[in-house]
Amino acid sequence: MRGTGRHSTAGMVAAALAVGVLAGCSSGAESGAGAATATPAAKKSAAKKSGVKKSGVKKSEAKAAPKGRSLGGSGTACVMPVSFDLAPDWKPKAITVSGPDDPLADLTEQGTVKTVCEIDAKPTGYVGFMRVWTGEPGATPRKTLEAFVAEERKASKITYSEIKAGALPAVEVRYTTESALWDEPQQEQAFAVAAPDGVVIVQLGGLDNQESAGMLPGYELARKTVRAS
Numbered sequence: 001m002r003g004t005g006r007h008s009t010a011g012m013v014a015a016a017l018a019v020g021v022l023a024g025c026s027s028g029a030e031s032g033a034g035a036a037t038a039t040p041a042a043k044k045s046a047a048k049k050s051g052v053k054k055s056g057v058k059k060s061e062a063k064a065a066p067k068g069r070s071l072g073g074s075g076t077a078c079v080m081p082v083s084f085d086l087a088p089d090w091k092p093k094a095i096t097v098s099g100p101d102d103p104l105a106d107l108t109e110q111g112t113v114k115t116v117c118e119i120d121a122k123p124t125g126y127v128g129f130m131r132v133w134t135g136e137p138g139a140t141p142r143k144t145l146e147a148f149v150a151e152e153r154k155a156s157k158i159t160y161s162e163i164k165a166g167a168l169p170a171v172e173v174r175y176t177t178e179s180a181l182w183d184e185p186q187q188e189q190a191f192a193v194a195a196p197d198g199v200v201i202v203q204l205g206g207l208d209n210q211e212s213a214g215m216l217p218g219y220e221l222a223r224k225t226v227r228a229s
Helices: 009-019 040-049 141-150 209-225
Strands: 069-071 082-086 091-094 113-120 128-134 156-165 168-177 186-195 198-206
Touching: 082 209, 113 141, 128 209, 141 156, 141 168, 141 186, 141 198, 156 186, 156 209, 186 209, 198 209
Parallel strands: none
Antiparallel strands: 069 082, 091 113, 113 128, 128 198, 156 168, 168 186, 186 198
């Protein structure tokens, strides 16, 4: 959603926070004043426990959050090609676009994938989301991630790693992006797996580096428990 002007995770997060747009999401208590807000001390403690400094998401792996409920299978909020466990209090919402004229259509496509689910971290005290993107069958996780990152704005320091996501072979990408919204480069990461119905990308998207650091345990839980639906 970053890219050559039209795709921006920062802009997408800002839009979602400002008008509750992407995911038709989180009105009332879930996204407003009723949502839990972590104190600076709590955020600093969470970042420390996850092995991440306040200045950014480091390559050291965060400890996974405790399991809450499963997402992705039939009857869950987002029916997807893969399932994984959510940390407690994360709020998933399926993304639906009515057609090419829908105002959200441009925001929900990046590279060769489309957003199908947005998982809100605000009830846990952190401002940001995990987003799940899906593509057509036949592509590889690496090629899909490369096309995804190619549309990020001012992406640099891009590294790809062969990893395991649950029991599935996967590829993870880490990179930085720049925006006038931030005082420092934003640390980004996502992983991709190939499922029978297509490649799936799970992306971590905090409002800034500190928010992303606090959300890492939820991302790690998703990565460690992912499986084909």
